Amino acid sequence: GESVGLHLPTLSVQEGDNSIINCAYSNSASDYFIWYKQESGKGPQFIIDIRSNMDKRQGQRVTVLLNKTVKHLSLQIAATQPGDSAVYFCAESLNDMRFGAGTRLTVKP
Amino acid sequence: NAGVMQNPRHLVRRRGQEARLRCSPMKGHSHVYWYRQLPEEGLKFMVYLQKENIIDESGMPKERFSAEFPKEGPSILRIQQVVRGDSAAYFCASSPQALTEAFFGQGTRLTVV
Numbered sequence: 001g002e003s004v005g006l007h008l009p010t011l012s013v014q015e016g017d018n019s020i021i022n023c024a025y026s027n028s029a030s031d032y033f034i035w036y037k038q039e040s041g042k043g044p045q046f047i048i049d050i051r052s053n054m055d056k057r058q059g060q061r062v063t064v065l066l067n068k069t070v071k072h073l074s075l076q077i078a079a080t081q082p083g084d085s086a087v088y089f090c091a092e093s094l095n096d097m098r099f100g101a102g103t104r105l106t107v108k109p
Numbered sequence: 110n111a112g113v114m115q116n117p118r119h120l121v122r123r124r125g126q127e128a129r130l131r132c133s134p135m136k137g138h139s140h141v142y143w144y145r146q147l148p149e150e151g152l153k154f155m156v157y158l159q160k161e162n163i164i165d166e167s168g169m170p171k172e173r174f175s176a177e178f179p180k181e182g183p184s185i186l187r188i189q190q191v192v193r194g195d196s197a198a199y200f201c202a203s204s205p206q207a208l209t210e211a212f213f214g215q216g217t218r219l220t221v222v
Contacts (some may be wrong), residue, residue, distance in 0.1 A: 044152070
């Protein structure tokens with residue numbers, strides 16, 4: 001569900017490595033899931049989405065995995081680049097759209 | 110096709126004044142979501158609207174806060190009698206229908222002094 005009042009967990013990776021960002025969602029009835037990237041001072045930017053009838057979806061350098069059994073989403077970023085440094089949020093949608101706790105990704109050169 | 114437009118980008122209000130935040134959705138989008146964000150925190154859902162209807166306002170405080178999305182014009186988030194605790198970034202997002210990709214605006218940063 002929503003995470004309010006919690007400071008962001010962080011993930012630090014080396015440039016060129018793969019990154020895995022995890023997210024737990026709360027509503028087993030949620031039908032649609034989205035990953036967003038937010039850079040400092042900007043609005044969230046869509047990365048990739050997945051519907052509940054799928055367990056994996058691939059985009060350019062990104063893959064989203066959905067495990068409905070344990071209500072878990074993950075975002076995998078291949079060959080992480082400095083430009084990937086940002087805060088990443090997952091969102092679940094049934095009737096509205098609710099965000100999980102974000103993760104700050106820092107890419108070390 | 111212009112993206113989601115929010116204005117103003119920055120808004121300063123004295124305690125007790127009213128704040129009006131505007132969100133113009135992308136063309137053809139009839140669904141609007143409003144969120145509040147404090148520094149280093151997540152996006153807290155406030156309200157979900159479709160044209161002329163409030164679908165879910167469960168995240169919005171019952172007092173002082175209201176939202177609308179009229180048939181014509183932008184969606185408005187109104188905060189009456191602002192207090193210092195209302196200082197935050199407020200983001201809106203729009204989508205053409207439910208359960209599809211939502212696009213965000215750049216936010217309005219409200220500072221109450």
